[in-house]
Amino acid sequence: MERRNFVRQAGLAGVFAAGVAPAVVHAQANIRWRLASSFPKSLDTIFGAADVFAKKVGEMTGGKFQISTHAGGELMPAFGVVDAVKEGTVEMAHTAPYYFHGKDETFAIGCAIPFGLNSRQMTAWMLEGNGLKLMREFYKQYNIINFLGGNTGAQMGGWYRKEVKSVADIKGMKMRIGGFAGRVLERMGGVPQNIPGGEIYQALEKGTIDAAEWVGPYDDQKLGFNKVAPNYYYPGWWEGGPQLDFFINTKSFEALTPEYKAIVEAAAAVAHNDMQAKYDARNPPALRQLVQGGTKLFRFPKDVMDAAFKESMAIYSELSAKNPNWKKVYEDYSAFRRDQNLWFRFAEAGFDDFMQAQKL
Template sequence: MERRSFIRRAGAATAVAVAVPSAVQAQATIRWRLASSFPKSLDTIYGAAEVFAKKVSDMSGGKFQVSVHAAGELMPAFGVVDGVQGATVEAAHTAPYYFFGKDPTFAVGCAIPFGLNSRQMTAWMFEGNGLKLMREFYARYNIVNLPGGNTGAQMGGWFRKEVKSLADVKGVKFRIGGFGGKVFERIGGVPQNIPGGEIYQSLEKGTIDAAEWVGPYDDEKLGFYKVAPNYAYPGWWEGGPELDFFINDKAYNALSAEYKAIVEAAASHAHVDMQAKYDARNPAALKRLVAGGAKLFRFPKDMMEAAFKEAMALYSELSASNPAWKKVYEDYATFRRDQNLWFRFTEAGFDDFMQQQKL
C-alpha cells in the first residue's frame, strides 16, 4: 500500500517536472509582494492581481510566488507608487491616474477625458508607442509598467438628482477618479478623490453629492443605488481606463529572461481576463440595478460639449508647461485621431446598427 502511494506521488512529481520547461526548473525560488489599490470585495478589479499571481506561479512550477495584498494591508490605496518606488514592495496593481498629483502624465497611461477606448488603448500600448513612452516616464519613479486590465467604457456615476443641463453640475461634490476631476472642476463641479472602499460611507453621510466608480457589476456590490438612485452615462472621462502592474525596476531587472517572460505573459493574461469579466457581468448587473430602482439618464449635450472644450484646453495648457506630458500626449493624440477615423466606419457603424435590432 505504501509502495503504491509512493509510486503515485513520484509519478505526479515527474509529470510536473515535465510540464515546466527545464530552463524554469533551474531558476531560483522568488517571493514578491504586490500591493493593490483595491479592496478584496471588488473581485473583478482586485481579482486581476490574483489572476496575475496564479499565472506566475503556474508557469514557474510554483517557484515564483507573488502574494497579493488589498488596499490598506501593507499601505494605503494611494500609497502604492511610493511603495514600489522605494522598494517597500516589488509590485503594485493600480490605476495610474490616481497619481496625477505627482505629474499629470500618469493619467495618460490610464485614462483621460475624451481619450482612447479600451481597444484603442491596448493598441497604443502594444502596437503604438504607448508602452515605450510610458516606460520612459515611469523610469523616473523606478517603475517598469505592464498593462494589467481594462474595465471598458465606464458609467457616469450615481447622483441624488438627475443632471439635466450644465447648470446642474455647479457646486456638485462628485467623487471622480483621478484626472477627470480636473475637467469636472472646470465646468463648475467640485471633484473629490476618494478610494473605492470609502465611497459609500461618504455618499451616505452626505459628504459628497454623487459618485462614480466603474460600472454596474462593481457599483451593485458597493450599493450606491441605495442612496443616489440616478445612474448617469457615459463616463466621458473613462472611455477605456487601463490598470497597470507597476514593478520596481531593480526587482524586475534582477529577474532572469525566463522569469521576465513569465511576468509579462501573466500580466497580458490578466489584462485580457479583466475586461472579459466586466463585459460578461455588467449586462445582468445593470438589469438588476434597474429592477431595484436605479434610474438611467444620459449626460446632457451641453454638459458633454463644455467638458470636451475644457478638456482640450487643459491638454493644450499642459503641453505648454509640462515637457513630459507634451511628449506623451502628442503621440497619444495622433493615435487617437487615426483610431477614431477607423472606428467611425467599422466599430461604430456596426454597433449602431446592431443596437437598434430586436434580438
Template sequence: MERRSFVRSAGIAGVLAAGAAPAIVQAQANIRWRLASSFPKALDTIYGAADVFSKQVAAMSGGKFQISVHAGGELMPPFGVVDGVQNGTVEMAHTAPYYFFGKDETFALGCAIPFGLNSRQMTAWYYEGNGEKLMREFYAKYNIVNFPGGNTGAQMGGWYRKPIGSMADMKGLKMRIGGFAGKVLERLGGVPQNIPGGEIYQALEKGTIDAAEWVGPYDDQKLGFNKVAPHYAYPGWWEGGPQLDFFINQKAYDGLSAEYKAIVTAAAAYAHVDMQAKYDGRNPAALRSLVSSGTKLFRFPKDVMEAAFKESMAVYSEISAKNPNWKKVYDDYSKFRAEQNLWFRFAEAGFDDFMQQQKL
C-alpha cells in the same frame, strides 16, 4: 519592448506553462514578492486581476515564483503604492495610474483621460503604437517598469442624488471622481473629491458628497451605491477605456532571469484580457438587476458633454505648454486617437450602431 519581443516572451512562457521545459524551470531560483493593490478584495474584477496574475506566474514557474497579493490599506494606503514600489517597500503594485496625476499629469495618460482612447484603442496604442516605449521612459523616472494590467472598458457616468438636467446642475456638485477627470469637473463648476473605492459608499450615505463614479454596474452594485443615490448616468466621458497597470520596482525586475521576465510579461497580458472579459460578461446582468430594483438611468445632456469636451481640450493644451513629460506622450497619444477614431467611425461604430437598434 518591441512587439516581436513580447510575442517571443509570451511564447517562452507558454512552453513553461505546458511543462515542456522542466529543466529550465528547475534552474530558476525560488522568489517571493509582495504586490500592493489599490483596490478592496470585495471587487473580484478589478482587485481580482492581481490574483489572476499571481496565479499565472506561480503556474508558469512551477510554483517557484510566488507573489502574494495585498488589498488596498493592508500594506500601505491605496494611493501610496507608487511610493511603495519606487522606494522598494514592495516589489509590485496593481493600480490605476491616473490616481497619481498629482505627481505628474503624465501618469493619467497611462490609464485614461476625458475623451481619450477606448479600451481596444488603448491596448493598440500600448502594444502596436508607441505607448509602451513612451510610458516606460516616463515611469523609469520613478524606478518603475509597467505592464498593462486590465481594462474596465467604457465606464458609466456615476451615481447622483439628483439627475443632471443641464450645465446648471454641475455648479457646486461635490463628486467623487477618479484621478485626472477632476481637473475638468472643476472647470464645469463641480468640486472633485478623490476617495478610494472602499470609502465611497460611506461618503455618499453621509452626504459628504453629492455624487460618485466608480466603474460600472457589476462593481457599483457590489458597493451598493444604488441604495444611497438612485440616479445612474452614462456615458463616463472621462473613462472611455481606463487601463490598469502592474508597476514593478526597477531593481526587482532587473534581478529576474530572462525566463521569469517572460513569465511576468505573459501573465500580465493574460490578466489584462481576463479583466475586461469579466466586465463585459458581468455588466449586462448587473445593469438589468439595478434597473429592476429602482435605479433610474439618464444620459448626460448635450450641453454637459460639449462643455466637458471643450474644457478637456483646453486643459490638455495648457498642460502641454508647461509639462514636457506630458507633451511628449500626449502629442503621440492624440495623433493615434485621431487615426483610431477615423477607423472606428467606419467599422466598429457603424456595426455597433446598427446592431444596437435591432431587437435580438
C-alpha cells in the same frame, strides 16, 4: 545547444512545447514578492486581476515564484503604492495610473483621460503604437517598469442624488471622481473628491458628497451605490477605456532571470485580457438588475458633454505648454486617437449602431 540560448531563440511557447520548461524552471531560484493593490478584495473583477497574475506566475514556475496580493490599505494606503514601488518597500503594485496625476499629469495618459481612447484603442496604442515605450520612459523617473494590467471598458458616468438636467447642475456639486477628470469637473464648477473605492459608499450615504463614480454596473452594485443615489448617468466621458497597470520596481524586475521576466510578461497579458472579459460578461445582467430595482438611467445632457469636452481640450493645450513629459506623450497619443476615431466611425460604429437598434 546550450539550454539558455535555446530558450531565447525558441521563445517561451516553444520551450513548453518542447517539454523542457520544467527543467528550466527547476534551475531558477525560489522568489517571494508582495503585490500592493489600490483596490478592495470585495471587487473581484478589478482586484481579481492581481490574483490572476499571481496565480499564473506561480503555475508557470511550478510554484517557485510566489506573489502574495494585498488589498488597498493592507500594507499601505491605496494611493501610496507608487511611492512604495519606487522605494522598493514592495516589489510591485496593481493600480490605476491616473490616481497619481498629482505627481505628474502624464500618469493619467497611461490609464484614461477625458475623451480619450476606448479599451481596444488603448491596448493598440500600448502594444502596437508607441504607448508602452513612451510610458516606460516616463516611469523610469519613478524606478518603475509597467505591464498592462487590465481594462474595464467604457465606464458609466456615476450616481447622483439629484438629476443633472444641464451644466448648471454641476456647479457646487461635490463628486467623488477618479484621477484627472476632477480637474475638468472643477473647471465646470464642481468640487472633485478623490476617495478610494472602499470608502465611497459611506461618503455618499452620509451626504459628504453629492455624487460618485466608480466603474460600472457590476462593481457599482456590489458597492451598493444604488441604495443611496437613485440617478445613474452615462457615459463616463472621462473613462472611455481606462487601463490598469502592474507597476514593478525596476531593480526587482532586472534581478529576475530572462525566463522569469518572460513569465511575468505572459502572466500580465493573461490578467489584462481576463479583466475586460469579466466586465463585459458581468455588466449586462448587473445593469438589468439595477434598473429592475428602481435605478433611473439617464444620458448626460448635451451641454454637459460639450462643456466637458471644451474644458478637457483647453487643459490639454495648457499642459502641453508647461509640462514636457505630458507634451511628449500626449502628442503621440492624440495622433493615434485621431486615426483610431477615423477608422472606428466606419466599420465598428456602423456595425454597433445597427446591432444595438435591433430587437434580438
